[in-house]
Amino acid sequence: MNNKEKYYITTAIAYASRKPHIGNSYEIVLTDAIARFQKLIGKDVFFLTGTDEHGQKIQLEAEAKGISPQQYVDGVAGEIKDLWGLMDTSYDKFIRTTDPAHKKVVQKIFKKLYDQGDIYKSEYEGWYCVPCESFFTETQVTDGCCPDCGRPVQKTKEEAYFFKMSKYQDRLMKHIEEHPEFIQPESRKREMINNFLKPGLQDLCVSRTSFSWGIPVDFDPAHVIYVWIDALSNYITALGYDPDGSSDLYKKYWPADVHVIGKDILRFHTIYWPIMLMALGEPLPKQIFGHPWLLFDNDKMSKSKGNVMYADDLIRHFGVDGIRYYLLSEMPFAQDGNITYETIIARYNSDLANTIGNLVNRSVAMVSKYFGSVIPAPAAYNDLDNDLVATALSTVADVKSKMDNLKASDALSSILNLARRSNKYIDETMPWALAKDESQKERLQTVLYNLIESIRIISVLISPFMPSTSAKIAGQINAGELSWESIQSFGKTKAGVNVGIAEPLFVRIDENEKMAQILAEQPKTAPAEKQEEPEKDTKPEVSIDDFAKLEFKTAKIISAEKIEKSDKLYKLIVEIGTEQRQIVSGIAKHYTADELIGKTVIVITNLKPVKLRGVESNGMLLAASIGDDLSLCTTDKPFPGGAQVR
C-alpha cells in the first residue's frame, strides 16, 4: 500500500565525549532540512542520527569523573538528544553504538570478514602514544603527534587485526569513476583519489588491545573492535542488517541515498566504508556529502580558544528558526562558513524580520483592515499579477532542483527572492490606494488574494528549513493546504476563510542591546569551561628518576637553514658549551632564520638521533604551543649555551 519512493539519509554519529558546539550541530540541521524536504515532496524518508560511544577517550573521561563509561555516555548522549530536540530535528532513529543490538551485529560483521579472510591477525608496527596508551596508523598521526592528546608518538609493536583494503582498491576506484555524484563536493573526490587510492591503500588496523571500552572481538576477547568497523556500521545495524539475514526495514531502505558528514571524516566514508560494504557483499551508499565547517569569526571553534558557541545559548537569543535559518543560509556548499553574533543579527533582521516577517505582517493586516479578516476571492486580474505568479511558480521548481543537489543555502535565497518579489508587488499595486476607491474593490480583492497565496507558498517552501515559522505563518493566514502538490499551481488558497491576528513573526533585534546582553553572559560560562581544560592534558605522574633520564641544556643557535622540499623544517646548528650539534626542527612556519640565529633555547640533548628528510637530528628544541601558535622556550636573561636545565 505504500509505494512511495524511499529516501534514507544519515548524519555521522556524534562522538559522545562531550557536548557538541554549534559547528557540530550544523550537520544535523542541514540533514534535517534535506530530510524534511524529501518528506515534503512525497518520499518515504528514514532519517538516522546517533552517537559513537566507544573508545579510549571516553574511557578516560569517565575515569576522571569516577563513573563507568556507560554512565558517562548515557549522560552525554542525553545531552545530545536534548540539543537535537531543541534544534527541532525530525530524525526517525537515534542509534547508540552501545546499543546491544548494534554490538551484536558488529561482532558478527567482524567475524564474517575474518572468516572470509578479509581480516587477518598480525603484528602491528605503528605509532604509539605512551600517555594515551594507544596506537595510530601512519596517516592518523597528525603532525607527528597523537591525534587525541597532541603529544609526540613513537614506533612500537602490538598484536592486532587488519583489514585488507588493497584487495578492493580497484573496484572502489572504478565505482568512484563510474558514479561522479558519489563523493560531494567534487574537489574532495580528487583529494581521495590522488592522496589515497592512486598511491595504494594500506591495510587498516581494526582492533585494539590497549583499552577495553569497546566491542570485544568475540573469538579473541583481548581485542576490542576499533572505531571504523564499530562506528561506520551503525548506518546498517540501525536498520537491522544482519549477516545471517537482515530485517525488512534494512531491505527497504538500504542503500543510503546520502550520508551527510563533516569534511574531516570524508576518507573513512568514501574509502573504508565502501570497502567494508563490498566485503560484506552489500550495495554502496549512493552519495556521500562532506559538508564544510562552520567557523567562528573565521577561526576554528575550540574550547581552548574560548570561542565556542552552543546551540542552546544561541537559541535562547535568536530562537530555533533564527539559528536554523542562519546555519542553512550562511553555509556555502563547499567552502567553510562563518558565524559571529553580529552576522546572525544582521541576517535575522534583514531576511527574517524585514523581508519575510514584515511581508506576512503587512499582508495579514491589510486583509483584516480592508476585508474584516476574511480572505477575499480574486476577481480582477491584470498584468501586474503575472510576474508575481510566475516568480512564485519558478521558485517552487528552483527550490526543488537546489535541494535535490543538497544546496540548502541556494534554496533559501530563492525563497527570500520570492518574499522580496511579493513586497514589491505590494508597492506596485498599492492596495491602500485601491481601498480608497470603491470602484477598485475587485482589484483590491485580487491583490490581497494573490499576496496571501504567495505567502502560503512561501510557508510551504520554508517548512523544511524553519518548521515552526512555517506553521505560524500557516496559522496566521489560516492556510488549509500545505502540501507540495498544492503549490504546483497558483491559487489554492481558499477565499472566504478568516485570517488570524497579525503578529510579528520575528521581532527586530537591536544590535547594541543584544550584544551587551551576550557579553554580560559570557563571564558566567567561561570559568566553568576552564575547569575542564587541565585534566584533559594531564600526563600520568612520574618520579624524579623518570625526569632524571632526560637531559635538558641551553643551546645557542648559530645557524639556521631551511631544509629543501619541506615547508616546516629547519636544519639548525646549535652550540651547547663547546659542542656543536645539528638539530632539525619544524618551526619554519613561525620563525625566520634571522630571528633564530643568536637565540638561546632549551634542548633535549639525549634523545635518540633520527633522520628527517634525510637530515640527521640530534635533539629537540622545546617550544610552547597552542593550536597553531608556537613560541620557543628561551632563557629569561641572556645565558650561554651548555647550561643544565632542570
Add this chain to the structure above:
RNA sequence: GGCGGUAUAGCUCAGUUGGCUAGAGCAUGCGGUUCAUACCCGCAGUGUCGAUGGUUCAAAUCCGUCUACCGCUACCA
C-alpha cells in the same frame, strides 16, 4: 614537497557548454510610499572580474606562467 581548490563591487558571494552596457544580497547615498516590525519600493553608484602572457572575430569564462590565501597529504624526535 605532492595533489586539489579559491582569488569578481566596502562586505558575503552568483556567473551554466567563451558572446551584447559583468550580476544578487547586505552595507552606503539620494528619492518615493504609508498597508506594515523606523518597514517596504525605486534610483545611484564605484569594480583594470588577483598579476602577466597566449588562443579567438569575441574571455571573468579556455591554455601557459606568477603571486596570495585555503584544503588534503608527507615532513615537524
